[in-house]
Amino acid sequence: MEERNLVRRIHELVRKHPRYGYRFITAKLRQEGWRVNFKRIYRLWRREGLKVPKKTRKRRRLGHSGNSCIRRRAEHKDHVWTWDFIHDRTAKGQPLKWFAITDEYTRESLALEVDRSITADRVLDILTNLFLTRGVPEHIRSDNGPEFIARAIRRHAEQAGLEMLYIEPGAPWENGYAESFFSRLRDELLNVEEFMNLAEARWFAQRRLHEYNEERPHSSLGYQTPAEFAAGCAASVRATPSLQQHSRNPEETTLTVTQPILS
Secondary structure, eight states, X not given: OXXXXXXXHHHHHHHHOTTOOHHHHHHHHHHTTOOOOXXXXXXXXXXXXXXXXXXXXXXXXXXXXTTSTTTSOOOSTTXXXXXXXXXXXXXXXXXXXXXXXXXXXXXXXXXXXEESOOOHHHHHHHHHHHHHHHOOOSEEEEOOOHHXXXXXXXXXXXXXTOXXXXXXXXXXXXXXXXXXXXXXXXXXXXXXXXXXXXXXXXXXXXXXXXXXXXXXXXXGGXXXXXXXXXXXXXXXXXXXXXXXXXXSSGGGOEEEEOOOOOO
């Protein structure tokens, strides 16, 4: 009886998460309180004729610059954030631009926004809100897109005391954590759901943000969720900035950061 219920639940999870393999399904079952291991779920997985994703051999790249995620790795929470964009369309063909910020160490998705277009000013607003609620990272890694190299962004980063890590042009693998996040976003959401309009896409973005951080096991974190892993990390040593004045006009933005306090 117990195995029958277990198999039923496996099929329910597979229908809900069609891109999960048996290891992720095992982690989800453990979250729900099932006392199972990988070997048992693998046996049932094969017996039920479910697909076991094949391992793919990773391609070796020509090299990495000094700002790549290989050469300059995140060493603790809020050490390196990464951000990037991805493009999609509604069912009627209207453009959607997705913007995400991720903590490379904890794999937390700190922001996931979608709109028709997202300018450097909008990026600045999102960044400022994160500074106020979470604190200031030591670095932000990105490509050389116009939204990220804008003068207002550079000035804001300098005032906050953080260093921008710009990867080499034409080398997206140097921003591997952003590429990985968006690969899973496209695989598990954008290629699965059809958005009728912008409001619906925004609703899915907020649901994805919660599921990714609170429910989705992450293999590189020992199949913990990013939220579980982050809860076990030491608090950030960076102080939260005090914004004396903030305006959509970059020339009028002043940012003052208090001295870091070690906890």
